[in-house]
Amino acid sequence: xxxxxxxxxxxxxxxxxxxxxxxDDTRLPDEVNAAEWAYGAPLADIRRLLSRWxxxxxxxxxxxxxxxxxMFTRTIEVEAFxxxxxxxxxxxxxxxxxxxxLFVHGWPGSFLExxxxxxxxxxxxxxxPSFHVVAPSLPGYAWSEGVLEKGFHGKxxxxxxxxxxxxxxxxxxxxxxxxxxxxxxxxxxxxYGPKHVKASHTNSPICEPPTFFGSPIVLLKCLITxxxxxxxxxxxxxxxxFKNGMGYYAEQSxxxxxxxxxxxxxxxxxxxxxxxKLVTWTDxxxxxxxxxxxxxxxxxxxxxxxxxSIRIYYELALSGEVIAFPKxxxxxxxxxxxxxxxxxxxxxxxxxxRIVFESEHKVGGYFAAYEQPEALxxxxxxxxxxxxxxxxxxxxxxxx
Numbered sequence: 001x002x003x004x005x006x007x008x009x010x011x012x013x014x015x016x017x018x019x020x021x022x023x024d025d026t027r028l029p030d031e032v033n034a035a036e037w038a039y040g041a042p043l044a045d046i047r048r049l050l051s052r053w054x055x056x057x058x059x060x061x062x063x064x065x066x067x068x069x070x071m072f073t074r075t076i077e078v079e080a081f082x083x084x085x086x087x088x089x090x091x092x093x094x095x096x097x098x099x100x101x102l103f104v105h106g107w108p109g110s111f112l113e114x115x116x117x118x119x120x121x122x123x124x125x126x127x128x129p130s131f132h133v134v135a136p137s138l139p140g141y142a143w144s145e146g147v148l149e150k151g152f153h154g155k156x157x158x159x160x161x162x163x164x165x166x167x168x169x170x171x172x173x174x175x176x177x178x179x180x181x182x183x184x185x186x187x188x189x190x191x192y193g194p195k196h197v198k199a200s201h202t203n204s205p206i207c208e209p210p211t212f213f214g215s216p217i218v219l220l221k222c223l224i225t226x227x228x229x230x231x232x233x234x235x236x237x238x239x240x241x242f243k244n245g246m247g248y249y250a251e252q253s254x255x256x257x258x259x260x261x262x263x264x265x266x267x268x269x270x271x272x273x274x275x276x277k278l279v280t281w282t283d284x285x286x287x288x289x290x291x292x293x294x295x296x297x298x299x300x301x302x303x304x305x306x307x308x309s310i311r312i313y314y315e316l317a318l319s320g321e322v323i324a325f326p327k328x329x330x331x332x333x334x335x336x337x338x339x340x341x342x343x344x345x346x347x348x349x350x351x352x353x354r355i356v357f358e359s360e361h362k363v364g365g366y367f368a369a370y371e372q373p374e375a376l377x378x379x380x381x382x383x384x385x386x387x388x389x390x391x392x393x394x395x396x397x398x399x400x
Contacts, residue, residue, distance in 0.1 A: 002075040004168070007087060007143065008067045011301045016059060019267055019300065023054045026268045041276040049275065050268055052289045059301075062294045069115070073143070076163045078156050080149075086164060087143035087303075088136035089114055093122040095130035097398040099384055100170035102161055102188070103135040106179025106204075107309055108274045109367065110142045110298050111135050116373035121380070128381040129399025134173075136164060138180070139304075140311060146304030147311070153319040154326070158188040162196055172196060172394045176380065178203040178368055180312060183324055190326035198393040201333035201357070201383060203368040203376060205349050206342050207325030225347045230360065234336075234343040241341045245280070248273070252313035253322070260307025270306050271296050281366035283339035325352040331390045333357035333383040335376060337364030356389035357382065 028050075031043040070091050075083045089111050092098070101121065105113040114135035121131040138157070140146035161184070165173050175197055177185030182204035189200040227235070251259050262269045274296055278287060299306050316322055325344075331354050336343065338361065349355060359379045364372040383390050384399055392398060 004072045004074050004090075007071040007073045009063050009071075009143070009301075011059065011063065015301060020054065022265075022267050023050060026050060026266075028268070037280065041272045041279075045275070046268065046272050049271060049289055049292060053267070053271070053293050057290060057293045059297055062290070062297070066112075066294075069111075069118075071111075074164065074167060076160055076167070078152075078160050078163075081147060081152060081156060084139055084147065084160065085145040086136055086139070086160065087111070088134060088164065089118070090135075090168060091118050091122050091133045093124060093130040093132055095124045095400055097396070097400050098122070098124075098130040098132045099394050099397045099399045100165065100168075100173035101131040101133050101380075102165055102173055102175045102185065103133055103369075104161070104175065104177035104181030104185045104188075105135070105138065105141075106177070106181045107141075107312065108277055108295075108299065109179065109370075110295075110302075111137045112295060112298060113367060113369050115370075117369045117377050120373060120377040126400065129384045129386075131380070131384075131399070132170070134165060134168060134170070136161065138184075138309070138312065140308030141302060141304075142298055143303045146308035151315065151318075153315045154184060154187040154321045154324075155191060157184045158191045161185075161188050162192045165196070172198055172397075174198055174384070174390075174394065175200045176202070179366065180316070182206065183316070183321055183326070186324075186326045186328060186332070187321070189330050189332075190328040193328050193330040197328075197330055199331040199333070199356075199384070199390045200328065201335070201380060203335040203337060203379075204340060204342075204366075205334045205336060205344060207344050207349060207352050209344075209348070225345065227345060230336075230338065231343075231345055233338065234340070235345075237339065238342045245341065248277070249313065252310040253317035254314070256307070256310045256314045260310065263306040263310070267296075267300055270300060274299065278367075281339075281341060282371055283337070283363050283365035285365070285367075285371045325349065328353050330354065331356040331393060333379065333390065334359070335368065335379045336360045337366075337368050337372065337375075338362065339365035340368075341366055 075085050077083045137144040175185035182202040189197040368376045
């Protein structure tokens with residue numbers, strides 16, 4: 001394991017020039033009349049974003065803004081996979097008793113998802129707890145090294161995360177995650193709690209459905225429970241997503257290499273593939289064109305290339321960890337956002353472990369940390385604050 005190395009993003013000029021040439025040579029498809037979003041990302045939107053990317057968007061400006069973050073790299077050895085260079089944001093709080101927190105992102109995100117919650121989590125106040133935040137880029141994302149061997153799934157991510165936290169001096173810590181971060185953070189808690197991981201929080205409350213032979217009592221509870229109007233609405237959104245929104249998943253979880261060629265070679269192909277998710281997976285979030293293009297550019301310029309980030313779907317699907325709520329003995333908190341893509345009933349979630357905190361929000365979707373940073377941080381403050389159900393879970397770290 002190498003020592004921590006400060007990191008600055010420095011995309012080569014020739015990479016910017018190549019992107020410009022590819023954008024100049026883009027061939028756009030036609031479009032069915034009045035298609036809007038029914039067929040996917042609208043042509044007018046992609047044409048506008050393409051024009052901005054070519055002639056108005058300045059990557060160097062956004063690169064400088066990102067470089068204001070405290071970013072680092074470190075090489076960590078993962079059993080059976082050797083050494084991997086990991087990129088991460090590490091922001092310490094000025095509070096002496098700040099709680100170490102591992103923040104885990106998902107796809108199609110990156111460390112960018114932590115940027116809005118970072119100043120809130122690390123702020124110092126007598127009214128709420130503060131956190132030391134570590135936000136790694138998953139292997140194959142942003143400037144973390146990709147994995148080129150088969151079989152890298154949940155337990156390997158957990159090993160990497162735990163070794164990273166320990167290397168930073170955080171032998172005891174809490175986790176937070178959404179999207180893939182939900183599964184990976186809870187897997188880390190399951191494998192390394194309660195010795196190292198003391199509690200976990202998720203904004204993607206999903207778990208596998210009960211079966212008659214696997215969990216008959218839980219199944220019976222689900223059958224006789226009277227669900228709230230919000231739970232019925234969430235069930236409708238979930239049903240619609242499985243019916244109309246899973247095309248990307250089918251491809252990425254079965255043949256990621258095939259779609260990978262398009263994502264790696266066509267910047268506009270990558271743009272359309274991810275833009276559709278950014279818009280349809282959020283709760284009317286007011287994206288600016290530059291926000292979208294920064295999100296896409298990080299993936300385009302990433303160390304391992306755009307195709308590397310989608311292999312997580314194949315590996316976790318093969319391992320059976322896709323719709324999972326890894327059982328853990330540590331306290332778990334749940335935040336419910338109404339426009340999240342998939343949400344399990346509370347009665348089912350409560351059967352999965354020590355659920356000590358629940359919070360229901362009126363707005364927000366899949367990317368809660370980016371869409372509703374104040375709401376998400378507010379939940380963490382309530383969960384780990386002085387009167388919260390997980391106060392003092394990390395010995396010696398009160399949060400203040």
